[in-house]
Amino acid sequence: MLENPTTGSRKKGRPSEDEREDRKTAILDAAAQLFIRNGYGQTTVDQLASAAQVTKRTIYSYFGDKSAVFAAVIERFRLDSVSGSPTKADSLAETSARIVYALHSEHAVGLHRLMIAEAAHFPELAAAFYASGPSGYMASIAAMLPEPVSPSEAAWISEAVFGLLLGEQHRKRLLGLSAAPDMEAARRHANETLRILGLSVP
Known part of the structure; x- marks a missing residue:
């Protein structure tokens, strides 16, 4: 009620x-x-x-306050995107595909454009956005990496994976130059990213 x-x-x-x-x-x-x-x-x-x-x-x-509401919006979207806390029952390929599908969506692109426009005026909001969004996605990727991987290696690898999962397609989405991918296209993008980085899953 x-x-x-x-x-x-x-x-x-x-x-x-x-x-x-x-x-x-x-x-x-x-x-x-x-x-x-x-x-x-x-x-x-x-x-x-x-x-x-x-x-x-x-x-x-x-x-x-309002900034905490914004951070919660980003956090909820991220958790929904990767189905909550990652587990080994999920695969790196599936987690990566979900990230591509989510972050190239109209909703995510709208939030990203908003943050770019507001970052200079609200730097603390930009920090909250990064902590709740990109940092969280990279943590999800790191949790899926094959073992053994040291914490420092996991940080570098997850950053590289995340960067390629967005890539130029994400820039085009921000500029309104391309449409959001469907799940099949998102999986192709994710699998190619992992293949390039030598992380392909059989």
């Missing part, structure tokens, strides 16, 4: 865990749309509250 954004009225008593998750989801869904459409600086907490049908107090209680 969502709150009335004007009165803050809701069912009496503490919200259940499901209700809390529903509110968080509503806030993050609304935030992603507003940030991409209006820009980070032009989006207010009042607008977020209205779009998510919650009170400002709820947003501050659940996330802290």
Whole structure:
């Protein structure tokens, strides 16, 4: 049950865990749309509250401030992209394909364009974006690398893999010069990247 954004009225008593998750989801869904459409600086907490049908107090209680909401949007997208925390049950090839598919999507490209436009004005936001986004994806790649690999080697290899998974195709996506790949195309891109780096999986 969502709150009335004007009165803050809701069912009496503490919200259940499901209700809390529903509110968080509503806030993050609304935030992603507003940030991409209006820009980070032009989006207010009042607008977020209205779009998510919650009170400002709820947003501050659940996330802290607007920058934390933005970081949570990026983090949720990343976790959804790689199906949560990586496990050895997943393969490097499949994880890489998911990353290609996700980061070349319209949603991800919109967030990336937003961050490029806002980075100079909000450097702390840029740092949060990198920590929640690229660093997290590289950690997922590192977790999938064949053993034995030292931590320093894993860092270098995962950075190289991530860079090629984006590549010139991602630049073209940012410029609106190409369409988002389907999953089959994403897998081809990922497999070719791993082949070039000598990481092909039989």
